Every structure is written in C-alpha cells, then in structure tokens.
Amino acid sequence: MGQISLNQVTKSFGDNQVIPPLDLDINEGEFVVFVGPSGCGKSTLLRLIAGLEDTTSGHISIDGTDATTLPPSKRGLAMVFQSYALYPHMTVRKNIAFPMRMAGLDEATQKAKIDAAAAALNLTDYLDRKPGQLSGGQRQRVAIGRAIVREPSAFLFDEPLSNLDAALRVGMRLEIMELHAKLKTTMVYVTHDQVEAMTMADKIVVLQAGVIEQVGSPLELYHTPRNKFVAGFIGSPKMNLIEGTEAAKHDATTIGIRPEHLTVSKTEGLWKGRVGVAEHLGSDTFIHVHDTGLMEMMTVRITGDIAAKHGDTIYLTPLADQMHRFDAAGLRIT
Amino acid sequence: MGQISLNQVTKSFGDNQVIPPLDLDINEGEFVVFVGPSGCGKSTLLRLIAGLEDTTSGHISIDGTDATTLPPSKRGLAMVFQSYALYPHMTVRKNIAFPMRMAGLDEATQKAKIDAAAAALNLTDYLDRKPGQLSGGQRQRVAIGRAIVREPSAFLFDEPLSNLDAALRVGMRLEIMELHAKLKTTMVYVTHDQVEAMTMADKIVVLQAGVIEQVGSPLELYHTPRNKFVAGFIGSPKMNLIEGTEAAKHDATTIGIRPEHLTVSKTEGLWKGRVGVAEHLGSDTFIHVHDTGLMEMMTVRITGDIAAKHGDTIYLTPLADQMHRFDAAGLRIT
Amino acid sequence: QDQVTTLTIATVNNGDMIRMQGLTADFTDKNPDIALEWVTLEENVLRQNVTTDISTGGGAYDVMTIGTYEVPIWGNNDWLVSLNDGMADDWDAGDLLPAIAGGLTVDGNLYAAPFYGESSMVMYRTDLMEKAGLEMPDAPTWTFIREAAAAMTDRDNEINGICARGKAGWGENMAFLTAMSNSFGARWFDEDWNAQFDTQPWADTLDFYLGMMNESGPNGAANNGFNENLTLFQQGKCGMWIDATVAASFVTGADSTVADSVGFALAPDNGLGPRGNWLWAWSLAIPKSSEKQDAAKKFVSWATSKSYTELVAANEGWANVPPGTRTSLYENQEYLDAAPFAAMTLQSINSADPTNPTVDPVPYTGVQFVAIPEFAGIANQVGQQFSDALAGNQTAAQALAAAQELTVEEIEAAGY
Amino acid sequence: MATAHSRSAARIMIAPAVFVLLVWMLVPLCMTLYFSFADYRPMRGVFEPWIGFDNYARFLTSSSFLSSLFTTLWMVGSILAITITGGVTMALLLDKPMFGQGIVRILVIAPFFVMPTVSALVWKNMFFNVDNGLFSYGYKFFGLEPFDFLSQAPLFSIIIIVAWQWLPFATLILLTAVQSLDSEQLEASEMDGAPAWSRFRFIILPHLSRAITVVILIQTIFLLSIFAEIFVTTNGAFGTRTLTYLVYQRVLESQNIGLGSAGGIVAVILANIIAIFLMRIVGKNLDS
C-alpha cells in the first residue's frame, strides 16, 4: 500500500501552466522529498496528489487504481499542513479523533487509537488541551497524530517544520524519520530546507518551474548532480561555480567545487586570494575569499579552527577528484 | 563613546524577578552578543539598556553618566527590532529621516545623512518606496539605516535576523559585521542563533534565567566553557555529556565531548554503540549512536561520508585533549 | 433698520397648517419686523416636543399648535398667555363659535385662538346608499348605521360598509370610542373618579363597535386612523365613514374619486340624548416662557383672523378655508355655496357639550377626552387594548377588564 | 513597554474619556435616581422630593411591566436569532465565487444606512399596509385574503423591520470572519473525510463563534433601545410595548416623571444585568 504514480500530469491556473507534463513514480514505503526554489510548484504537485486540486490533464494512480477524479477524502491519503491546520476550538483529543468521527468509528476504537497515537507522539499529557495552549512542536505532533490514526496509505507533508525554530526543527525531523522507520508508510515531503531534504529522503525530487531536474538519493545528488542547477541547489554552503579560462582548462564551460573540497594554505596552492570575513564556529570555519580572479567570492570550509584574519593572503587548492564539470547547456560532463 | 555599565541591575515583573542583581560592562566599540535559552531575559536586558523598561533597582550608566531614569529618547542609543518596526506609512526616506525630524535637524543635513546612509546600505534605489514594497533584507537594512543616522553611541539589536530566511540571514549577518568594522560603534546584539553568536561577537554573554553564566570571546566559550550549561549551549550539534562511572574515571562528575571530537571506527575503539539515524549531508554525516551505556544517545560528526546504516555496530574514541570535565556543581575542572 | 423678531412656531403637519406656511409672506409683508420659523412635525412627535418643552420651563417655542385637550390643563398650570387682551383690534373674539371658545377658556381667560375647529359626523356614499335601497336620515341612530353598513358591504368589490378609527391612541380610536360611548350612556369615571370600564354601557359600546366593524369594517381596521380611512374613502372603499368634520372638504376635494356622491349626516345616537360626536380645535397658544409674546400675539391674530380666512379663500378657494371657528364664516354665503358640508359641520359642533358629555354626570370636561393630565397616558393604553380587541387578539370582555385595571392603577398613581 | 513614564502618561490620556463618560453617566443618572424617589408630575405642578419607593413599587407591580419585559426579551432574542442565522447564511453565500460580488455586497449592506424612522415608515405604509401595501397585492395576486401584518402579527412585523436593518451588520462581520478562516483548515477537514455539512458544523461554525458573540453584544446594545420602529408602526399597541417604550409612555405620555424615572432605573439595572452577562462571554472571547 502506498504506491503513487503520476502520468503526464499537467496543471494550469488559468493560462499559466505551473506544471508541464510530468511523470513520477513513488514506490511503496519510500520517503520522497520535493525540493526546489519558491514557486516552483512543489505545493501544487503535492495538492494534486492529495486531490485538493484537479489535474488539468494526465492521470494519477494510487496503489494501481486511477484516482484522478477521486475527492480527497476518498484517496486514503493523509496530509500535514505547514500551518498545522489544527481545529483551534477542539482539544487535542478531539482533533485526533476528528477523521475517525467522520468515518463513523465507534468510541472504543477511537479511544484506543487516540491513546496509541498519543503515546507514540508523546502527547498523552496534552490530550485535553486546545491547540492554542501548545508549543509549535507539540502542535506539529498533533497534526501528525491526526494523520496517523487514519492509517493512510501515504502521508503528505507540506513544509511541516518551517514554522518551528531551529532547535525544534532538528528534533521534529528526527521524530518524523523515526516514525517512517516504524510505520514504513510512504511519505511525500515538501521542503525548501537543504538539511531536511538531505537527511530525511530516500529519494529527492528537485523541481524547477514545474519541471523535474533530477530524481535520486541525497548522496547521488550531492556527488553527481545532473546539472548546474542541482549542483548549486544541493549542498550548503553553496558549491563554488567557476567559469571562463579556469573552467576551459578542464574542458568545461563551468567547473564546480564545493567549499569543503578546497584545501587551504598560507603559503602555496593553486589559487591565490584574500581573506574577507572568516566565520569561526569552533567546530568549523567558513572563510570568504575575495580577489581570486575566478569568481566574485569563493567560500571555503575548514574543519576546526584556523587563524585567518581579514585581509590575509591565502592559497586554495581544489581536490581534483571532487571537481564537477558542466557543459554550455549546464549539463554534467561525465 | 559607547561605554555601557550595568551595576546591580534587577528587574521584576510583578512578583516575578526576571533579572536578579546583575553587573555587566560593555566597552566602547565592542560587539557584544547576548545568548541564552528562550525566556532567559535577553530582550529584557536589552530593553533595560534602551530605557524601554524601568529597572527595578540598580543603575545603568552610559558613557559614564547615570542613565537609569532617562527616557529612551534621551539615551542616545539606537535600536533595531526583530520585526524591523518600520513605519509602514512612510517611505524609506521618511523612515530614515524620522529620528532626525524628531531631533529637529534642518532639511539639508537630513538629506545629506540619508543619502550617505542609503549609499552605505545599498538603498539608494528604494528611497521612495514604502516598507511594504521591500523584501525582508531590504527592510532590515532600512531599520539599520534609521539607526545609523542618529549616530548613536551604541546600537542595540534584538534578534534582528530571525525573521529572514536562511540565505538572507547569512548575507545580512555579513553586512552587520562589515558595518561594525566600519563604524566601530558599540553594538549589543541579542540572538538565539549559535552561528550568529559565534561568528559576530567580540564578546558573548551567556544568560540563563537572568543570570550571566559566562562572558568571553566565542572561541573561549567553545574551548573552555565555564560550566555544563555553557558547554551544552555553545556548539552544534550539542556536546555529549556523560555522567557516572565513565566520568568518574576522569575524576569528574560529568565529562563532555563534542560530536566533532569523536573518532569513529567499525572495528575498534573506546566505546561501542549501535547506529540509529545517520544524517548524510554530503559534506558531513551526523550519526546518532544508541546503546553506548554512557548516555541515551550520543551524537558524532564526521566530515565527509561514511557508510553507516541503521543498526550497525560502531566504535567511538574521544580525542583526549578535547575532553571537558565538570564537578558536581557543574563547574569546569581545569 | 429695526431688529427683526423671529418667532418659532410649532405646528402639526396637516394640510391647513401647511397651507398657512405657504402664506407666510402675507404676514411678513405686513410685519416686516417679524420673521417666522416653522417647526412642522407629525402629531405625536409634535406633542412629545411641545409637552417636554412646556413642562421643563420651555422657551423653545413662541407659538404652539395644541388641541382642546391641552389648553385647559396648561391654562390651569398658568403656562399660557391669556389672549383676552393684546390681540389685534380687528380680531373679533366675540365672533368665535361659543362651543369652541368655551373649550379654550379657563376661568374667563381665553388661552388659545382656534385655528380650525371640528366635530365629527357621518360621511356616506349617496350612490351606495341608494343601491342598498336605504335613505340616510339627517340624524341617524347607531342601529340604522349598523344595518346600512351591512347592506352596503360588498367585499368582492372591496367596499366596506363602515370605516371608523381602530388605530390605538387617545386621539385616534379613543376619540371615536369615547364619543360613541357617550351616546351609549357610558362614562370614563363616576363622580368619585372610579373607572367605569366594568359597567354595562361600556360593554354595550364595545360589543356594538366590534360587531359592526367585524361585519362591515375593512380588513386591518385596527391599524386605521384618520389618514388611512381618508385614503380608503377617497378610493371608494368605504360606504360610510364617521370622523372629523374637516374631512368633508377632502372627500369632496380633488384627490377624491368619489367627490360627487358624498352625503353628510349627524353622528349617530342611541336614543339616550347625547350623540357620538366630539369637539376639537387645533389652536394656537403662546407659552408664558416665550420672550416675544407681543409679536406672537400679532401672529396668532393674523393666523386666526377673518382676514386670514379671506386670504385663503382668495388663494385656494372657499372650500379650503379653515372651518369651524367663527360664526361669521357660517353666515357667509360664498362659503356656504362652496362647502356643502358647512351646515352639517356647524350643527355638529354646536351639538357637542364638553361639560355634560354623557347621560350621567361626570367630574370632568371633554367629549372625546377627559381633561386631566393623565388622560393621554391612560387612553393610549386603553386604546391599545381596544385596538387589540378589534384585531381579534382578545375579546371585548378581556379588553375592558384590562382597561379597567390599568385605568385604576394609573388614576391611583395620579392620586385621585 | 510599561515604564513609569508611560504609565503616568496613559493615565492622563485616558482621563478625558473616562471623565466625560462618568459625567455623562453620573449626572443624568443621579438626577434620574433623584426623580425616581420623587412624585414629579409637571402637568399637575406636583413636585414632592421624597416619596420613598412608591414609584418603584408601582412600576414593578403594574400590569404592563412583566409583559413589556417579556416583549423586550422576545423581540431582542428573535432579532438576534434571525440576524445571526441569516447573517451566517449570507456570509457563506457571499464568500462563494460569483459575478458582481461587489454589487451584491452593496445591495445587502444598504439597509444598514437607512434611518430607523424611515425604514419603519416605508415598511409600515408601503409593505405591511393591508389596503395599499405591496404584501397585500401579493396576497391578492394569489387570490388570498390580505393579511394584516401590523395587527395580526405585530411583533413579527417589527422584528422583520429591525432584522432587515441589522442583517447587513451581522452579514458583514460574519463575512469577514468567514474570509479569515484558514483555508488549510477546511482542506484538512476535507482530507479527514468531512462532508460539507460536517465542515460547516465542526469547522466553520466554531470559527465564527467569536464573531457571533461580538455581533450579539453590539446588537443587543442597540436593540435594547429600539424605539422609532415601535413608535412609528404600532405606537406600542398589540403587545409590542417594550420596556423602553413603557418608560417612554410613563414619562412623555403620562407625564409622570417620577414613575418614568423609576422605570428608567429599572431598565438600566436590567440592561446591565444583560450587559454583564454578555460581557462575560465577550470578555472571555476577547482574551483568547
């Protein structure tokens, strides 16, 4: 249960085609993450799957049956919204019970399932509170609880963590991953957060303007980005992309080298530059290097500390085997 | 100009003493960052300095003169708020001019200063827009511009970047640092963001429940945290804190070891554990290690990739010279 | 030049008053030192405003339009300026109809000058009467009226035999019913101020009224006051209408579709002596609180003078002059020619006796009202009860019981 | 925010409003209170400053008091019921996509601007009038006997008039509230399998509850003092006499200021009981 296929699906709002024909298969039990810049159609795609929007053309099938025209409530999917979309006037218990109440389940079953979900999500103490009295993370958990009790064939998440603060985000991320490990239900997850995408996904779908740029595992995308867009999009700090003669030396229009794949020396190296701001995090140091003649500003990441001061001269050497090459069309040269 | 002293300052809201007696000196030209958990009194402290709250007792002096009872407008400080607090009905130009208008400066001086500030902050093209038509980063810059033109003896910032998205945050962070380098004015900066604190501060003030836990440079705090609280608070991912017999072996109640100071092996090492979730970021991998018998979950950070799967057995060895030891009271043992 | 004195005049918004407003120029031409400000209000609102003004010490108005009910009470309170002297020389007090003037006089002082006077009478459709094969006597009885009404009623053609006031209010249905009750021998109070709604004459009155109205009255009669009935009659929907004599000029006027076939008769009686007709005059009075009493007297003299009558006649025709105040008018052949109802009006007015309105003696004066300050309040409420009975929401007995109870309450509160 | 300086400024700033309202409330109210213990009947020239609680006793025991109280509650209650159900319906309807939404909104809002006197006159004469009113033509058109609204269903008629005036108000507030409902909540409930009625019952209606309490509070304040509509249409006949109207009769028709003042005080007390009751609800709602 939980296999979703999109077949030549398109979506237009009025004359504006947001999703050009698109094919995508999501396998049972997979954790699929949609990433891409704002406005690229991530939410739209998710809502098409949920049935909250009608497709303009094409077919969506869920578990082998055509679901293109099914209403959302009949698709057997559960969705967790960015704003949580909890019912503010109902207690946590009632919120979680709501889908079961709609389905007409008897009280006893409802209670059992609520208790189970609450236990799993550490919500037992809050069952009688209203959402307004909960913290962001707790609200998020309630939203997930409401989704779980339906035993959906797949969960859909639309940027579920983006309203939480950094610390909570890390915690909730782990919780969702553990939930996936436990339930083994298909999850489709939209985010614009690098780290979330990299750490959570079995499969990342990179979208740009409604078009799928690449589909693959996080490390596949990190190590072999199919094009410049994906290369720049995946990884933080961003990959340094160098054009011009230096790239031509490698038979490419553009070469890319990630900040962590540059070695630094005060005395010698391939490229010479001047230290701009150096950010010391204790565990790492990010150095912004100017005046390399290659690109405006190059970023270098060093593990641990380094005594680099504003204005120092510095030499950088790329790890040759970690260099990415792209052609004029921006595609990877292998 | 820009020397601020707090002398036995306390603040209570009703019966709730938020700041117990507190002493703090901020030197001229320093970049001081307040960090601490939510609700610890960072904002309150800043607002006491600004004069937006009355002290319950104690004295605040600015540049050597007692400012305890001065109204905010008379303290010669400028503040940049988390929500930017721009005047939405005024153009950028008017926003920036507002403090000068209040001070009764003549038109020509106003204009000159506005132009200078706009040039410095890259706002020249937006002077006639209203704040509603600006992006988050631009708004932030206007707020700073409004602060600059007053030529205050110190700038106060209350989480100025927390409403921006990750990418912008990095950019603005750099801009504020450059501004400080240029103006050399005292800056007091509140944040809950690790990275901001570590990268921006000359001096970090770590607060907990209104009490100053440690004051020092970022690397001082990273390398020699004065107590367990600071040790756990500074650094990301968090330091692993181990109690019990393993700590006793080192003549301490608690020992701490940062995730980046653990080496990993599949075959041998000091401590043995089982891999839980492994987060592959490409550049780094965070491994959550369970069942070490030392603490519930230990975090390890490895540069680059490692092929660690859920359930694998793993061995960890701490770098001995990077270990921190704390006594029963939680204080560092040196 | 001289300072101009501005008079503020409160008037009711009926046709004669509005006509007077239109003729203001005549007065101001003659009295260039006086300017007029009109406050024209609907009757109920007017009463509310002038009453509040006068009872709080006033001063807002220099001339007030008030009725026969208020004049004796206010005169008694010494709130009004006596018109016995100071009026224009040619303002002939002796020419006023004695019945009307009597109602406006307290202790020998005339406290208001009548602008127009009225009684009530029967107006009927001669054509319908003929069709019904009946003939209206000059002085009909209630029994005849009821029978004639039944005979004239033709609901299919929206013709109702009888139209009469049903709308609640002391100046609406209670004016009609109180006058009618007189002819049935009923009274409001006995000589010891005991309310009399529990007596047989009142029961008879109300039963008769309700019976007749239900048989032959229009639908929704409980909401019909003077205005509504006038419209109905003008539209040809009433066989008979018993109401104020001033209506005569309207039902025979241009707005009426049945102007050519209207006859007049005295208000009915029941063989006991009194007829069911009332006596009323809209009059102009000057409150003592006015600071411009001399100018006000000039105005009142003008507005109620014979020459004003002639002025209206010259402008609007004799049929439209304000009726019912002066003997001389009813001796004027031109008027008698223009107004076929004149004789009947005069006869009606003269036959009303405010001091002995009904069969048994009463401690009060007034035909269709009781000239005590509490009356308006009480009668409004009693009127609501009767109106409710007419609407079929309660029986006559219930209405009378309620009326009795609240009258007793109020009259006790008033300290009788 | 709150420094000693700003707090003292606040006291000065709020003072004028509190002062004028206090004067407005206390001076006339004290005079009314004073009159209510007096036998004050200017028409008779009677003024006796102290007669104890006679006026109160008389007012409260009079046959009209209870019925007018009941009429008041019934009238206010029905109007609230109509405007709120109608308002919710209209709000939901106006929230739907349609052509000319702006114009429809203008049409719906219009009655709110009409003077009570005017609307009472218009309804009474041009709609309810049994001979010439439009409704009667309607009845006749269908071959029915015209219905005399104002005497047969007087309270209902007044309720219609007032509800017509206040329905726009309720609609507008509720419309804004409907529009503020987070669409994700509706979508979530849809995903949860809730059909349209359940979505209304469990999501929309609770969301509107705050707006509804505000509508109730504001309308009650205004409805308790309805006057013109009764004055113009029935003059208090046919059981349409509310407490306000009863006081009016005592003061202006009977010219018994003492009794009327006692009635006024009673009305103030009753209104405040209702007010406190409502404020409790709304106050709670204002907090959340």
Place this chain on the structure above:
Amino acid sequence: MARAITPQKKIMWTALAWTFGLMMFFPILWTFLTSFKSEATAIADPPVWLFFDWTLENYIDVQARSNYPKALMNSIIIAVGSTVLGIMIAVPAAWAMAFVPGKNTKDILLWMLSTKMLPAVGVLYPLVLLAKWLGVMDSRILLIVVLMLINLPIIVWMLYTYFKEIPGEILEAARMDGAGLKSEILYVLTPMALPGIASTVLLNIILAWNEAFWTILLTTVDAAPLTAFIASFSAPEGLFYAKLSAASMLAIAPILIMGWFSQKQLVRGLTFGAVK
C-alpha cells in the same frame, strides 16, 4: 489557495446571491421608484413597476414644504462634529488601553460599553433640564456633545481593537528615535491606524446620522437635522406614499451614498476585532 471552481457552480452562486441581495435591497428600490410616481400611481392596484410617468413633482413639493438644505447641513455638521470630537477624545484613551494596559483596562472598557445601555428616555428629563439650564437647547453643539457621548464607547472600543493590532515595537522604535508622546501618536500611531480610524469615523457618522430620539427632542429650528425633517412627513391627511418616499429618499440618500463609497473601509471597521 482557493481551488478552481466550475462555471456552473459559479453561475448558481451568482443567481442565489443576487436573489438575496435584491430582496434585501428591494424596500429601498421600491421607495426610490415610488418617489417618482404620482400619488395615484403609487397606490395603484396592481403595483406599477417601471413604466409610469416619472415625475419630480414629489421632490419639488417636499422641497417647497421644508428647509431640506438646512436639515441636511445640520445632519452633516452634527454627525461629523460628534464623530470628530469623539475621535479626539477616544484616540488617547484607546492608545493608553492598547499600549499601556493595566489590570483594570478591560473593566474600564466594558464599563464604557455598559454606559451605552442607558435607556435614553430614562434620562430625558434630566438632560433636557440640564440643557435648558446651560442654555444650549436647540444648538448643534448640544447634539454634537450628546451624540458624541452616546457613541464614545463604541469609538473607544473600535479604536482599541485596531490599536491592539499595531505592534508595540513600532511605537517603541519611535521612542528610541527620540519621539515624545505627542509625536508618537501624531506621526506614527495615527497614520498607521488610519484605515481603522477611517472606518470608525464612518460607522459613527452613520450612527449619529440615524439617531432619531435625541435629535428630535433636543432641537426645534436651528439645529434640526434630517431626522426631524422626516418626522414632518409621516401621514398628513391621507397616505401620500409618493411624497413620503421622496422625503425618505432625501433623508437617506446622502448617508447611503457615503456608505456605498466607503463600503470597504466600513466593512473593516465593523469587525470590532471580532476577526483576527
């Protein structure tokens, strides 16, 4: 994220909404039409809708009988005056309640609202006596003050709910920028709350315009507004529907038109913080 909607549904909603809208509007429309009929056409059976001889006669008659421009002027002065005065008193009060809330702020607010429940007629005599004593009967200033007092609680409440939505940080920013209390309110708060203030003003103009008890009882000539004007048109000798309609239209048209033009503002203001 409104979802796409089928045209059929849209047409259905349109039809339904227009039906309701026209029903609500009908009494006004009918009054409007009647005001252009002759008296006979006005009560014609069956009713005449659009095809009759349109005439301005009723308006001319009404005009001739009373001083409409003066009443209109008075209405405008009284409605606007009382609102402006009210705003001037309410803005500082609302500022204090919204930004320096104390323990009893809410109680004060609710107390203010409860003064609105005072039945007017109960205090009629005291007020008339007071007005007489002060010698201000039939003056616009009296009505301005009385209507201001009647509506002040509503004004304060509305402004309070508006101000509460303005982040206090902005006012603090102004303070940091060297603004005193007066500058803070004048240059920062007021312009920011302008939409809210505007809608408060609009609503109160409507309420003051339509107030029909005090405006009639406390005026005679000089200050009589449109409510008094209309009080002279109900039913003088016969049911003159057409004239009544014309007078009615004259009385409500100004405020109706103002209301329509400012509809959007008004809707915002009417919400009284009911909607967050």
